[in-house]
Amino acid sequence: MNPAPADPDAADPATPDPAATAEATAEAVTEVAAEAAAAPGPDSAPLPSSRLRELLHAAVTAVGGVERPGQVAMAEAVAAAVESGEQLLVQAGTGTGKSLAYLVPALAHGDRVVVATATLALQRQLVERDLPRMVKALQPQLRRTPQFAMLKGRSNYLCLHRVHEGAPSDEGEGLFDPAEVLGGPSSKLGQDVVRLRDWADETETGDRDDMSPGVSDRAWAQMSVSSKECLGATRCPYGGECFAEAARERAKLADVVVTNHALLAIDALEGAPVLPEHELLIVDEAHELVSRVTGIATAELTTGAVNRAVKRAAKLANEKTVDALQGAAENFHGLMEIAQPGRVEELPENIGYAVAAIRDACRSVITSIGEVRDKGVTDEDAVRKQALASLETIHDTTDRMLEGSVYDVLWIENNDRFGAGTSSLRVAPLSVSGLLRENLYKERSVVLTSATLKLGGDFNGVALSLGLGPEGRLPDGLAAAAKEAPEGTPLWRGMDVGSPFDYPRQGILYVARHLPPPGREPDRPAMLDELAELIQAAGGRTLGLFSSMRAAQTAAEALRERVPGEILLQGEDTLGELIRTFAAGADSCLFGTLSLWQGVDVPGSACQLVVMDRIPFPRPDDPLMSARQKAVEESGGNGFMAVAATHAALLMAQGAGRLIRAADDRGVVAVLDSRLATARYGGFFRSSMPDFWYTTDRNQVRRSLASIDASAPPLRAR
Template sequence: MSPSPATLPSVRDLLATAVAAVGGTEREGQVAMVEAVDRAIRTGDHLAVQAGTGTGKSLAYLVPALRHAVETGRTVVVSTATIALQRQLVDRDLPRLADALKKELGRRPTFAILKGRRNYLCLHKLDGGVPDEPEDNALFDPFAVSAMGRAVTRLREWASDTETGDRDELVPGVNEQAWRQVSVSARECLGVTRCPVGEDCFAEKAKAEAGKADLVVTNHALLAINALQGIQVLPEHDVVVIDEAHDLVDRVTSAATAELTSSAIAAAARRSGRLIDQDIADRLAEAADGFAIMLDDLAVGRLDAMPTPMQGALAAVRDCAHNCITAIGSERKGEKNDLEGSTARKLALALLDEVHDTAVRLLSAFDAEVGKRHDVVWVTGDEGSMNPRPPSMKVAPLSVSGLLRERLFEQNTTILTSATLTLGGSFDALARQWGLPAKQSESARPEGAATEKAVPSDDSGPVWTGVDVGSPFDHPRSGILYVAKHLPPPGRDGLTPVFLEELRELVEAAGGRTLGLFSSMRAAKQATSELRDKLSVPVLCQGEDATGLLVRKFAEDEATCLFGTLSLWQGVDVPGPSLSLVVVDRIPFPRPDDPLASARQRAVEAYGGNGFLTVAATHAALLLAQGTGRLLRSTQDRGVVAILDSRLATARYGGFLRASLPPFWTTYDTEVARGALRRLASPAEKKPSEVE
């Protein structure tokens, strides 16, 4: 007989069942976390829970989430930042957990994965029902056209085999340009009732499955869209679990960022020209040319004021786009059976709305005084790169704290978790960015509002608790934090000879086995180039091959080193002897000319706060914590984290940064660090099973 909701086992009992079913062992931190999550769900208070690598945090939130869903009949949403974690949850953790808890819960709990519409194959577009505009460079590049043709052919073949149409299941994948030929955005979609293949639509099937599931796995981007648009993209739910919560603000900011390019305006004009008087469409094309000319005259970087000529160009784009939208008009009754016409109309309006709304947002961004603006505007350009793109103008929210408070925390019980949530020993730094009131310290007014949402006040707001359940790792015994206090502070002219010599000696002592985390690709390439001839071990550099393949090569050959930049700071999971040394070249502060970071820092200072600590140091602390966390990935791991930036030891903010790192044993003596690495590299130091 199935148990009733009132007699469901406790989360402690369910966790014990789940752990036994997967062949694991109960961990103190996991038990503490499962009880904290269960308490948050029952009380409705929000929870931030830091759970170190190896805690088993996925089970610790999935068990109470599934119990709640079965007990109440309400859906729980789990949001992740990365595809890798999504796949781990859906392909491994949830199937095993659902089987393990089937008897105790009275039925097998159900789960589904849901992404934005762009992530799914569009059968209507694949059948030629949705013409697409080619990229400008593809118009004249026969090689690009040929490569596109091959990719689309692959996609057509895959369409007959796939059951989900999910882009992430296509291996190997295709580039963004090719995928756009077979996918549509939510704005471009005809809708399930109008589309001739609506009943077979992959995106609609995924949405339907999610609507019936106990637990839905999604990503931070879709969670952000659900909040930004105020439209229920996700199924009705009352609990949200945000894994990889350290990345939430960046992902929501990215989703709320808009971009305007002359090519997008021109494409909108071309699409409109097929439906309306050509003169009206031509005026939008002329506005695109005017915008391009004005944009070429602007320097790359943040704009504190919109130049008058650009104001005129943007006003022309706004007005011409509006005229095109008006000329297309609403669909009349007799046109509803014209599928081709409806499709063309939908495509044109999707681009026109985007162009018009972005132009309006860019123009209104400067209406308020500098300290009271909601958005940051900047010009992009990468003329120095191998494949330069035309310049563009971007606009992003100064802060998303108001948005998150209103659309997330005030509507759902929210559990935020990650291995890295306490910075400087406190949850407050990230809590303020999320829109939660600071607990442990007084703070300046938060750094602005998103999309005109009121700036949260720290004296009231959602009730939340911060819990650090620790780590199964014995950090002081398993790892050494070596800070190269004797090195001169890093400069702007690349890596110095003394730095490269220090790095060489550390790598040699480790016998390879080194993950080099650099603040720029330029530095990673310089280190690779200058050390390859001086080292007897292989050195791989990010960009020389697919990152996943490089990480695999690094893991498979103990002597190999891997040097790279940002994605490696958070994306490398290599347990075992292949990784004994993590090197960080410099404290990863944001660039002084970073448009968003510099604007946020200035806004904090305008209200009397410490902009450097609130923005730059917090950014650096989060990345440092993530980077140094690459060292210990299992309880058997041992090694050294070497920070080759003396400011960590000498600067006033060094204490805040060090308090954000795992509690390794610390030394400033290079001989101590190299000695430890030599011992780890010696076969005598390995376990018997490792040297047989």
């Protein structure tokens, strides 16, 4: 980020030199942050830089890590942000130790902090490894013992009411025993339900992720509830023992609450506070936040969902109103069977009438349930609560679709989950930046951090998507900017603390410039020949990142007969098991799609070649992405660069980050898409990736791979 020029007449004499920008060296950034941290904070005394460094050193020692200059710079910047109230974007490369860099100043400040992450692995690392060691190491210096807790959405915890009373039946028969009804205890589902009941007597947390081995989603759904289905702690006979309520109580008492992006989105967007009050929010893996918030804010209307609501309401409401809802669902189903997939800028008249009929019928059924209850007809609370939750969700979704807001995107989507020949109607926000701007940054400091926040050399693209407009940037050290920024605009600054890895010496970025540009078909003979030769030169050790599952499958089938060693394919086993097998076999390869671009951590010689089959642009027929691109173009911007290129660059940066995971790792990132070398936007993508040594020489890269393979150290034990 290039800060705005300073006004010498407006600048505070004590302000650091604005030349020490967020892209300066780690030493300069540290100096700026240290001076900012020394300024008086709004609520408490500032934390001296020397004191912060002592605490950081103790924490790093406790977890067996190595202190890095970038880690120190980040810690002091976080401390400065807490004191000044500004928002901070920090790009911290792999190996920086960013978790400790944000946790130490947060604990030292003393106010409650919420840490939101995207992955279960990082949540567990924080709660089970980093925080326990840090608290023990820092307790003597802080003269207190900080408390920490993990908090997730209610459906992640076992519901004791369902464990003991059973789940309400979608067949309208009240409560039932899933182990007996759904295939019997000898079925896989029945066995899972029985295991869950036994586990309920043993677990202290009721957290699904603490159960090993786990159970299917269908089995878990029988033993858990959403927030709308929950009876409430005061009405539920098991409220005093409730796992979800216990987790919330622990969070209220904790200094550090570790949660996930989904719960953060629910807390920010749905108007019903889930997280405890906090003065500092840290969003780790922040590159994922927009996608997670979009997912939470997306709604879907399906015939199956309406039919389930009908069954749940059958014995609770007036028969006439339930029949009307059933009829509306059948009409909607018939129309969706022949509907063409794609974006719907305005609902076709016939579908609009069908959606309105479902909305009105839902409202009548909800009213009827209340009237029947008022007349003294008894019903099981759990059955009634589940029925109302389904009906209210459908009513709100249809109402939103009929409203036709210019801020929403509506589309018809073919979906095999609901059976052949059926489609669903979906609605999502055109952008979540406004939602985030209004709900995320008020009355607290927010630190957003990831290894990939700078795209094309600056933070602007990511900042805009996160609701931080460029007009609200806070140039480093310029206190006057706080007075000049428009009222209500979140003030922010960005900094890149680099990585401890020497990317130009440890890795090569190879672009297969000689290949023809990829078309829509996954079968690319020249690309497959190139891939086979690269794998042979590398001796296996390859992570193949493909833009679609079909492309990954095609490559796996073609290469299993052409290269030595095992080719593992995503979908043929659990992802965790595939990664373990890949890490244990030097000559093995792992092929897969989007979840592998961001979720694989295999340091050492098991992964010395990362291959991307093509630039992962969103599909041209993706309704949401194309709508966002069109909106940018209509406002005078470059929709392709702002949406499609930014989306793809983020994935490529994450994918390239799979290669170098430790200081002694070496290898090649190979992009088998010539456009990265020949298209005008190629430089944007390359500048978004780690600073590897760049080449298009196919012979050179094969020699390098063979040399790396020949000198590869033994595989690391995992």
